[in-house]
Amino acid sequence: MYDVVIVGACTAGTYFAGLLAKRGLKVLVIDRDTEESLAKRLDIIHFTRDSFKEFGVEPSGEGDEEFVRDFHVCYGKSALNNHLKTNYINVAVLHLPLFIKRLRKTAVEAGAQFRFRTAFQELRYENGRIAGIITTEREEIPARLVVDASGISAVVRRTIDDPYMESFETGPRDRFYVLLKYVKLKDPCISVVDSTSWPYYKGWIAPQHTPGGAIIGVGANLSFDYARKCMAKFEAAIPLPEYELQYEEMACTPYRRPPFSFVTDGFLVIGDAACLTKPINGEGIPSAWVQCTPAADVVAEAMKDGGYPTKEKLWEINRIYQTGEGAAYAGERAMLIGAVNMTEADNDYLYKKGIVFKSDDEPEVENLLGALIQGVLSGAFSLKALISLASSTQKGEALKKHYQAYPDTPNGYPVWEKKALKLWKKVGSMADTVKDA
Numbered sequence: 001m002y003d004v005v006i007v008g009a010c011t012a013g014t015y016f017a018g019l020l021a022k023r024g025l026k027v028l029v030i031d032r033d034t035e036e037s038l039a040k041r042l043d044i045i046h047f048t049r050d051s052f053k054e055f056g057v058e059p060s061g062e063g064d065e066e067f068v069r070d071f072h073v074c075y076g077k078s079a080l081n082n083h084l085k086t087n088y089i090n091v092a093v094l095h096l097p098l099f100i101k102r103l104r105k106t107a108v109e110a111g112a113q114f115r116f117r118t119a120f121q122e123l124r125y126e127n128g129r130i131a132g133i134i135t136t137e138r139e140e141i142p143a144r145l146v147v148d149a150s151g152i153s154a155v156v157r158r159t160i161d162d163p164y165m166e167s168f169e170t171g172p173r174d175r176f177y178v179l180l181k182y183v184k185l186k187d188p189c190i191s192v193v194d195s196t197s198w199p200y201y202k203g204w205i206a207p208q209h210t211p212g213g214a215i216i217g218v219g220a221n222l223s224f225d226y227a228r229k230c231m232a233k234f235e236a237a238i239p240l241p242e243y244e245l246q247y248e249e250m251a252c253t254p255y256r257r258p259p260f261s262f263v264t265d266g267f268l269v270i271g272d273a274a275c276l277t278k279p280i281n282g283e284g285i286p287s288a289w290v291q292c293t294p295a296a297d298v299v300a301e302a303m304k305d306g307g308y309p310t311k312e313k314l315w316e317i318n319r320i321y322q323t324g325e326g327a328a329y330a331g332e333r334a335m336l337i338g339a340v341n342m343t344e345a346d347n348d349y350l351y352k353k354g355i356v357f358k359s360d361d362e363p364e365v366e367n368l369l370g371a372l373i374q375g376v377l378s379g380a381f382s383l384k385a386l387i388s389l390a391s392s393t394q395k396g397e398a399l400k401k402h403y404q405a406y407p408d409t410p411n412g413y414p415v416w417e418k419k420a421l422k423l424w425k426k427v428g429s430m431a432d433t434v435k436d437a
């Protein structure tokens, strides 16, 4: 009998297993893939170097097999390529499968167990309560807590029929289909050492591991075909350095609001299975860890002395996340829908004035509405864009406030959920802004 069984052995499940094992829990992580093929769908990932310290992960550096390089500046450019924003941030470039291998080593050292080629089939119940899982081989694995870390497919969460757990599928309107081109630049004098993004096209160019190489990426709702169309539009609009294609990667990331509750009796959902990604750039690894770190303490407390982790005992996981990162990301996600729903010229004006998109050394625009109205009067910003941005900002603020008032116990949840649903309905989805699919 395990205390906890975690379904999914990538960045969320493996990290969380290490945290729980360190707190003395008996943890098993299963994954349907083999150890060798795990996470092979993606090679290079980038994330902020501060995350290592913040989440207690030993920093990767020179000499570590997963480490590629660091960079220190992220540039953002406007749709017409006229304005540049500069943000200083230390970013680590790593090989994902090798990084997961290192996370696994830490988790194993703490006492967590891993089993590969083992796939989740269904939940196991005792006296009507979740009490472990059953694999596709019909093996029963009893556990007091089941954690879904199965990524965007959320294979466990989607089987649950419970008013405190949403079983939605993350469909084409709720995903970003990401197309990555690994390229070798033709001009040996050009090297891509920092990342530059063009949020209007949801496109970017960033460093990779081979000398003279770069990654050109685009993310789009609906399908890989549409992402390819967006890539063509991006490359036609923005003069990128000439290149030879090495190979392509295609994968999906969730782009929707997370479930309103991550817990119910005997169950917790984390990572991509809980749609925890950063709205502005899709970064998912640290977003999941923001939830995992306090969750480990709450789980350890809920399960001490052999106790069953009821939703009441686990509720603090919801409250901590939703009132913090959850509130900030809900507001940002809503606002971004309005911020991208405009013309190239409108987007250029936002960059020019440092509205939404600004450099670290630029002051916040004090009178936002005034600056937008001035743009409309001068003909540089359309009235339609002003209405779109003002309305999405207002909806984002309302959502943020609502998340900050997340209920302290499950008792307040049904009323909170009802209002949250209404607010999100008004916000709509990023997919609503697609006009040329």
Ligand SMILES: Cc1cc2nc3c(=O)[nH]c(=O)nc-3n(C[C@H](O)[C@H](O)[C@H](O)COP(=O)(O)OP(=O)(O)OC[C@H]3O[C@@H](n4cnc5c(N)ncnc54)[C@H](O)[C@@H]3O)c2cc1C
Pocket: 007, 008, 009, 010, 011, 012, 013, 030, 031, 032, 033, 038, 039, 042, 044, 045, 046, 047, 118, 119, 120, 121, 149, 150, 151, 152, 153, 155, 178, 179, 180, 250, 251, 252, 253, 270, 271, 272, 273, 277, 282, 283, 284, 285, 286, 288
């Ligand atoms: C193209 C692309 C580039 C990205 N780049 C970055 C980046 O640079 N930085 C960043 O922070 N984030 C990035 N992300 C997001 C990041 O990759 C994800 O947020 C993160 O990998 C999610 O981790 P996870 O552990 O939640 O899920 P996953 O990595 O999806 O892992 C889920 C695991 O569950 C297993 N599983 C599924 N079903 C079952 C089953 N039935 N039984 C057993 N096991 C099962 C799978 O085999 C898999 O190993 C990117 C995403 C994409 C698509």
